Amino acid sequence: MALSNNVIAAINFIALILSIPVIGAGIWLATEPDNACVQVLQWPVIILGIVIFLVALAGFIGAFWRVSWLLMFYLIAMLVLIILLGSLIIFVFSVTMRGSGHAEPSRAYLEYHLDEFSLWLQRRVRSSHKWERIRNCLSSSTTCAELNQNYRFAQDFFNAHITPFQSGCCKPPTDCGFTFVNPTYWISPISNGASMDCSKWSNEQTELCYGCDSCKAGLLANLKEEWRNADIILLVSFVGLIFVYLLAFIALKNANSEQLFRRHKQGYV
Structure with a gap:
């Protein structure tokens, strides 16, 4: 069980790292003069990245210190955030499809x-x-x-x-x-x-x-170019988060199955 928790903690640490490019994409947009004037996309991206970081941190703490309710919170909240991130990626792509010089x-x-x-x-x-x-x-x-x-x-x-x-x-x-x-x-x-x-x-x-x-x-047209570049960064983080989430889900499921098996075995001793 301890080994499984360490694995889950390591996986969630990777999720922490994957939130950094999302936050970075938002900060980069905020530093561009045109985006700074329009103020549409950067704050949703920054806030989403920060929330992903906090949820991943909760999952890391829950796994490292074996706090089961934090792990459950992580699984539910991260799934919602992955869906939101995917929706944002699709939205940005759809609104920037048109418009060329x-x-x-x-x-x-x-x-x-x-x-x-x-x-x-x-x-x-x-x-x-x-x-x-x-x-x-x-x-x-x-x-x-x-x-x-x-x-x-x-x-x-x-x-x-x-x-x-x-x-x-x-x-x-x-x-x-x-x-x-x-x-x-x-x-x-x-x-x-x-x-x-x-x-x-x-x-x-x-x-x-x-x-x-x-x-x-x-x-x-300027926004389109910059949003498309940011969308690529978000897409890479999105794919990474899905992979990490699936690994965490499988590891947690295996850990719970192992725990149930041990309890069942002890009941017959």
Whole structure:
């Protein structure tokens, strides 16, 4: 029985370790400027990772000090958390399936359109109240200003592989036909393009295209890339937790069977 408990404790210690990538994925998202402004996914991931850690710790303590009710709590709670983690992984994958950039002639970077993303993601930025808060947060970053330091000439900028956020928010849409002065300062043509975003562009460095739908689309494209990367980390932890949970369940079942056998045998002595 002692050996079985030690095995279960070792298995739960692995579950403790597997919770760290989940917490780390949430913290990484929180440190990204765009995710920090939107504040949608990082906190659920961080909280879920912390709860997985605490439940795994309870299982470890229960096995190491032979506290049966803690082990039962671990089995039930960890199963629920595994289901929640799996549901989160599926959800993130489903809302990031849509939305991809479009190439423009003589441009290395891509352009993005808001209506090509999932409706759930669109609702995160379409509300004027929500976008005003996000917009103020985005405009306070130095992401766009950094472009002016890196690209002085038009052709260098047109050949650059800038981020979706920079493409959508830091410059006017390419089809507006603006003339390049620097990455965040453009001369408007006599007649603006058909897109409503063309009239929303401002050379004021705190305005730029933060009011444009292209900025919302670029932000969502950035989120999509980062959420997909985080989803891979969550998936690896999810598979590991399932494997560890099954090992713990089998070990605990064998330990209980061994204990019942000993009690039954002692009854005949």
